[in-house]
Amino acid sequence: MINNKVLSIILGGGQGSRLYPLTAARSKPAVSIAGKYRLVDIPISNCINSDLKRIYVLTQFNSASLNKHIKNTYHFSFFSHAFVDVLAAEQTIHSDKWFQGTADAVRQSMHHFLRNDFKYALILSGDQLYNMDLQDMIDKHEASNAEITVATYPVNAKDATSFGLLKTDNDNTITSFIEKPASDLLPGWKVDVGEEMEKEGRHYLASMGIYIFNKDLLIKLMDDPDTNDFGKEIIPQSIHKYKTKSYQYEGYWTDIGTIESFFEANIGLTDDIPKFNLYAEDRVYTRARILPTSxxxxxxxxxxxxxxxxxxxxxxxxxxxxxxxxxxxxxxxxxxxxxxxxxxxxxxxxxxxxxxxxxxxxxxxxxxxxxxxxxxxxxxxxxxxxxxxxxxxxxxxxxxxxxxxxxxxxxxxxxxxxxxx
CATH class of the missing domain: 2.160.10.10 (Hexapeptide repeat proteins)
Incomplete structure (x- = not known):
């Protein structure tokens, strides 16, 4: 099955300097994880497991190995409309610049997206580790008649300054948003995230960098060439203009942006009951290699x-x-x-x-x-x-x-x- 209402867009990220030297010769989504996968396999697998099989991956730095991995991995039936395509930054008559941010990457690639028929654009990050039912997020977006939905995650005070934080009302409508606040501002950003999360000291609601936009609104927002980033500009400017909902996720999720977080995510896979479960029914897909047993x-x-x-x-x-x-x-x-x-x-x-x-x-x-x-x-x-x-x-x-x-x-x-x- 393919959900033809949704087009999935995975953002490959920038130069990945915080993951250097792992990104010295490859893009962030191409970095190896768990000994046999690539980071990009995580969001792609989440999409496939949710029957979202029309996927673009946007990248611009060191994309050769990523292109090769995707080409050798994701094959669908000739009679299917499913695809996973890489879109690298390119010069066009409309732009001769590199991607200037997450929103600019989507803006410069819109002419490719609009060749497809879709109702919702699902925008994902290429450097996160999680297992999420994306279809549930889409269903809730549709049921609430939202124009934008932001996937959110409860975090503690230590991590809160690294994310965009938001507040919601009783109907999960986002009322306030701040990007990476200073620690002295945190007391004013505590929200009700649920009893279980509060017991763990997770009092702040962070954006996961996963968004759903209605197609018509995304086209409208991309008409403004001065907005280059979703977290810094698009979301803060949209919450008081358009119906913007929070979809709170409470499973395992980590943003792999540094050497330390990358190391901890991999070593965590050796736990007796790992927080990220590779042995779940929803599989993580990757290149099928013909290798002998160890x-x-x-x-x-x-x-x-x-x-x-x-x-x-x-x-x-x-x-x-x-x-x-x-x-x-x-x-x-x-x-x-x-x-x-x-x-x-x-x-x-x-x-x-x-x-x-x-x-x-x-x-x-x-x-x-x-x-x-x-x-x-x-x-x-x-x-x-x-x-x-x-x-x-x-x-x-x-x-x-x-x-x-x-x-x-x-x-x-x-x-x-x-x-x-």
Missing amino acids: KVSGTILNKTVIAEGCIIQAAKIERSVIGIRSRIGKDSVVSNTYMMGNDFYESLQTMEDNKIDIILGIGDRCYINNCIIDKNCRIGDDVKIEGGKHLKDQETDTYLIKDGIVVIKKGATIPKGTIIK
């Missing part, structure tokens, strides 16, 4: 997620996510680590012909803790990496330390015996 020899595994095609001989792996085609050598210990894995296998003949001394993956007798290892890295034997808050933020050619997390850059080689602690 092979583990003599390794103690505890709270560890291992993807396909791995060869592991480590002594112990604990509270870690090990991505596709990973190799971990003998007597190594890996903990609190997200290892993204590899894009290819390296044959013995290739290693011999190219005189490769440090093979892909983690070598023998290594100790790795509090670390993100990007794709296709080579970590030599006897390397010790001890991440933690004791480390100062710094960057080298092969790694970056941010908030105590050591990030090994994509394709980096860490020489044998290296110590980072």
Whole structure:
């Protein structure tokens, strides 16, 4: 089934500087998550699971790997109107500029959207982790005769300053909105979010950056070239002009905008009952790879997620996510680590012909803790990496330390015996 009333638009985000170096050579939606998925798979899967199968992904930075992933992943029947298409920023007779913000990205792409018949535009972020029934949000938008609906999420005071906050009346109509308020303004923005949420100290209602617009209104709003962002301009300017509703979501949701939040989201998947459930009936879709099963020899595994095609001989792996085609050598210990894995296998003949001394993956007798290892890295034997808050933020050619997390850059080689602690 396809819901032909709705057109889904996923915003790929800007340069993704807060996720650097993971975004040095790829866009944010293309960053690997959970060892086998890409971030963009999350909103796309939420759409597909909600029978919303006409999807555009807007991006402009480092979009090559994202284009390739989507092209190789999302195929529908020739007789279906379903699609997932990437729209990169492009020069036209109307605009020769990069996307200037979320609303400007939609404005510059409107000529593509209007080739489709739709009643509602669903606008989503490409860098969030959540599992949401989007059809329920659409049903409530339609039933309330809203012109705009904003998905909202109760947050605590620590997180509130990072989001747009809003107030609602008893009918869930949004009455006030402020973008990323200073902490001294927070007392005036407490709202009734429900007894359960208040018990958790979540007194503020934050915008999730997920919106539904009626088609005619979206066209009208996009006629103003001076409004470039939904959160900063469109929503605050619209709440007193158009019927704007809040759709409060109380499931798991996290905005993956920083290295720390990205690390915590991945390591959280190793919990006995993870907040983001990969094992739910609503699946997360991704590229179907023809990989062998993973092979583990003599390794103690505890709270560890291992993807396909791995060869592991480590002594112990604990509270870690090990991505596709990973190799971990003998007597190594890996903990609190997200290892993204590899894009290819390296044959013995290739290693011999190219005189490769440090093979892909983690070598023998290594100790790795509090670390993100990007794709296709080579970590030599006897390397010790001890991440933690004791480390100062710094960057080298092969790694970056941010908030105590050591990030090994994509394709980096860490020489044998290296110590980072």
